[in-house]
Amino acid sequence: MEENRQQLHIPRSVRLDRIVDETPSIRSFWFSDTTLHQASPGQFAMVWIPGVDEVPMSVLAIHGKSEAGVVIKKGGPVSTSLWEKKPGDLFWIRGPYGHPYSVGHHQKLLVVGGGTGLVPLLSLLVHFRGRDVTLITGARTANELLFKEWLINDSKEHHFKLLFATDDGTYGEKNQVPKVAEEVLQKEQFDAIYTCGPEPMMKKIYDLAMTAHCHVQVSLERVFKCGVGICAACVIGPYLVCHDGPVFTERELSAMPEFGNTRRDLSGKKIPLGAGH
Ligand SMILES: Cc1cc2nc3c(=O)[nH]c(=O)nc-3n(C[C@H](O)[C@H](O)[C@H](O)COP(=O)(O)OP(=O)(O)OC[C@H]3O[C@@H](n4cnc5c(N)ncnc54)[C@H](O)[C@@H]3O)c2cc1C
Known part of the structure; x- marks a missing residue:
């Protein structure tokens, strides 16, 4: 268990399976990662582009058994270099991290x-x-x-x-x-x-x-x-x-x-x- 938690902190490479143009300035990037797939709503991943920087991104895990996604708005250096990736390219992630939304029993x-x-x-x-x-x-x-x-x-x-x-x-x-x-x-x-x-x-x-x-x-x-x-x-x-x-x-x-x-x-x-x- 402790070993699994430590693994979260080591950047792991993921290969992009598909990329979807969601709006003129926003794309979603989908890949297989069973750990991020299990993120709770509101948790984030640290996404690293070597030589550029590492930034937090919300995790989207609503399809399949191991698929996870990040949805990126094109802006400055990190988001632009992520935005320009193609299916088959790699990027690096760690996490999921953070205190999620509490789902509670409100109706x-x-x-x-x-x-x-x-x-x-x-x-x-x-x-x-x-x-x-x-x-x-x-x-x-x-x-x-x-x-x-x-x-x-x-x-x-x-x-x-x-x-x-x-x-x-x-x-x-x-x-x-x-x-x-x-x-x-x-x-x-x-x-x-x-x-x-x-x-x-x-x-x-x-x-x-x-x-x-x-x-x-x-x-x-x-x-x-x-x-x-x-x-x-x-x-x-x-x-x-x-x-x-x-x-x-x-x-x-x-x-x-x-x-x-x-x-x-x-x-x-x-x-x-x-x-x-
Ligand atoms: C919890 C959380 C979830 C987020 N989820 C998303 C998401 O789903 N989609 C999305 O597009 N953006 C998300 N962001 C914002 C994202 O982390 C960046 O701020 C955003 O992509 C802007 O980066 P940029 O390269 O366009 O740089 P600019 O805004 O132009 O900033 C210039 C540089 O500053 C640094 N920088 C900027 N913002 C951050 C930051 N928050 N942390 C560390 N360094 C930073 C980077 O080196 C960046 O290249 C999230 C931020 C947080 C805190």
């Missing part, structure tokens, strides 16, 4: 995602089968809605309520995700809210949850170096996001003045949330 659930934040929420939806779930997700415009077809089919098959929002109104409601969540929360009471996406969006969802006196779980993003709670690059309030999170509850979030306000750049300096590296 009436609101799930709110934005951008690649939808990735851990898909695994969560699979765990929530049979419960009364409403999912809200959005994007700037229709062709940027991530996993649209999968969600439409899954919502029909597993009977959950699905609400899309786009900023330009090209699909679903012409509105921003927190506004749609606010409307939903004015009409219905939920036992718990689960969210992942851009931090300003999650802060609004957290505030709505506090107003509605509703339990909330939020998955935070920070710079992770070690990924295992040693280097403290991801310190926030009294917590290390990689080790104590990335998923936190309202009690923990209330002890983080940084939540929704500041983060640390690559040197560890505190900077406003929206500022670059």
Whole structure:
């Protein structure tokens, strides 16, 4: 058992089986790895591109017996070099790591995602089968809605309520995700809210949850170096996001003045949330 746990920390190579264009700027990369396949919703892997860097990525494990995936938005150096990989290429992973969403026994659930934040929420939806779930997700415009077809089919098959929002109104409601969540929360009471996406969006969802006196779980993003709670690059309030999170509850979030306000750049300096590296 201890030996198995230590194995998690050693980067292992995986060969890409298939790559899917999900939106113009987001691709999913699928490979076989029985360890990552068993990750809990909200856990992450450290993905290493030798000579470039290593970054955390949410794990998606919703198909097959050993398949796992990462879903990558093209941006800076690491994400771009991953994005350009082809089937048959190798990359290196370690993990899964981190404190996942707690699935609990709540029955009436609101799930709110934005951008690649939808990735851990898909695994969560699979765990929530049979419960009364409403999912809200959005994007700037229709062709940027991530996993649209999968969600439409899954919502029909597993009977959950699905609400899309786009900023330009090209699909679903012409509105921003927190506004749609606010409307939903004015009409219905939920036992718990689960969210992942851009931090300003999650802060609004957290505030709505506090107003509605509703339990909330939020998955935070920070710079992770070690990924295992040693280097403290991801310190926030009294917590290390990689080790104590990335998923936190309202009690923990209330002890983080940084939540929704500041983060640390690559040197560890505190900077406003929206500022670059
Ligand atoms: C728990 C968690 C889950 C994530 N899941 C996803 C996901 O599913 N899909 C996705 O596209 N992104 C995800 N991210 C974000 C991802 O880790 C990178 O921040 C993102 O890919 C940006 O990298 P980049 O190469 O585009 O660099 P830029 O944002 O341009 O940053 C420049 C450089 O800074 C360093 N850097 C940037 N972000 C981080 C980081 N978080 N930790 C350590 N070093 C960093 C890297 O060297 C990077 O090349 C997740 C982050 C966290 C914390």
